[in-house]
Amino acid sequence: MIREIVTYDINRKDNPPVLTEKTRQVTDFKAQETIDCVNDLNDTLDELIRNEGNKRGAIGLSATQIGVDLAISAVTLGDKRYMFINPKLEEENGNSRLFRIGCFSLYKYRAMVRYNDDVVISYYDPEGNKQKLELKGDRSCVVQHEMDHLVGDLLFERLEHKKEDLFIPRESLYKDGKVPLRNHGPLFELRRRMGMQKVQSTPVFYSSLFNDYTDYRAYVKKAAEERKELLDMIVEHTPDKGKILEAGNGTGALSVCLSSKGYEVTSLQSDEDMKDLAVRINEQNETSVRYGIAQIDELPYEEKTFDTIFSYEVLETLDDETLLKALKEGLRTADKYIFMVPTIRIISNGLKGNERLRSANSWKDLLTKHGFTIIEEKITADGGNVIFVIR
Ligand SMILES: [Zn+2]
CATH class of the missing domain: 3.90.45.10 (Peptide deformylase)
Structure with a gap:
């Protein structure tokens, strides 16, 4: 029965x-x-x-x-x-x-x-x-x-x-219409301040990837397609077979993609659970990324160990002091720092809720005011992100 x-x-x-x-x-x-x-x-x-x-x-x-x-x-x-x-x-x-x-x-x-x-x-x-x-x-x-x-x-x-x-998983929240399918930047900020948008921890944010049945090959392919502009910029600024460091608290999807292109890639995660997940993604994709755990503003590497360092979906979650320390630390260990951050025009479902959104110009001012040299800057085609290459 x-x-x-x-x-x-x-x-x-x-x-x-x-x-x-x-x-x-x-x-x-x-x-x-x-x-x-x-x-x-x-x-x-x-x-x-x-x-x-x-x-x-x-x-x-x-x-x-x-x-x-x-x-x-x-x-x-x-x-x-x-x-x-x-x-x-x-x-x-x-x-x-x-x-x-x-x-x-x-x-x-x-x-x-x-x-x-x-x-x-x-x-x-x-x-x-x-x-x-x-x-x-x-x-x-x-x-x-x-x-x-x-x-x-x-x-x-x-x-x-x-x-x-x-x-309650994000995907079902969207389905019920409780969270707008598209979060326009300023609206998202307002929702966050009003407590309508919850800040999600990194493992919860990536929770849908934590099960063994997840197709990590498809995941990496999709992540790479969505970040193609950033990937192209990294490839453009890194010598062939060069050494790359990804500093961030995500799944290391772009690291896997860059490893498959022949670069020597090291990827840093924020904790053991995220590292475990990143390692499983790497294994299923049969790539050879090295993994470590470190804070983004305290990197365990000698001066200029890498040709480039890159970050995305992370710097916008830091306060200014930590952010500037992280950029200096990155440029101590690598020649160039390439990073993507959202602008106030971001239209995305992929926000964790703790992002500090600012305009592309405001990002630029912050960088120049603190003595960083901007080698290249590019606003993504949808206007929602800006990519900087600095030294
Ligand atoms: Zn049960």
Whole structure:
């Protein structure tokens, strides 16, 4: 029988207790309540997959989510349906990392949660036979999430930053029309000041890329197409096979693209989670970018280690003092600094909410006032960004 999903509303106090209480272990595999629960989980998960698909190759539903307090989770991995009865974590082999996850009981939300990358679990199948299974990547994440349901944890226990890491994804906000499809610069500023536009942390901003099923080749290709003007400028100002440093807190997509063109590229990320993601993007693209973690205004390199350094989607988030320090630091380690920053005319869905928007002229004034030499400047064709090459 297809059952209704029990949902949890984070803005309410009287949520159904079944979702947050520890379940009972199954002791009688032939008991009617066990058989009913298994059948209903199968039927309900089938229906959910019919409606939502299983793009990620791993999807699950636990007994508590259909209102039953038994330790049973149904999970589809690839084409195979597993019924995990009394599952138990036996081994944790890999490192933990961030995953982006949704939960049928927290319908419109997504979360960045930390799970082990590689685990071995034991469980009983519906016939009462004990089984073991090793799980990696998204599969590991999904099964651990279902096991959390069985001890009454929704994903709150796994969030590192309670407020920031549980979020309504940008893509569905756009769809509902709550955020304008196109954010005109000054309007965006106004929305931000009025608290209508939330500042998103870097992992949350890039959350849609955190799952293993993401096609990182397509992602890099698209990112490179969208930043073609910046890429051309970097290529123009860097000698053949030259050394390039990307300083920023993103995914390093342009680094991957430049590596594929034969440059020797080093890419700096802001933290381990972003570095992990960048490394996976690099691996899937079979390029050879080197990665490190550093603050943009404190680079761990000798004078003039690189021919060029570039940044985008980062300098506009810094205050003036840090920005100027970052530019000086960049020019200590490289001959030229190439960077792209948004102007007040930016029209983009890709803003994090903490950008300080200024006009191209105001950027120019700031640079010349502080003694930087502008070798080239170019406003992008859409007028929304300006690219500077300075030394
Ligand atoms: Zn769930």
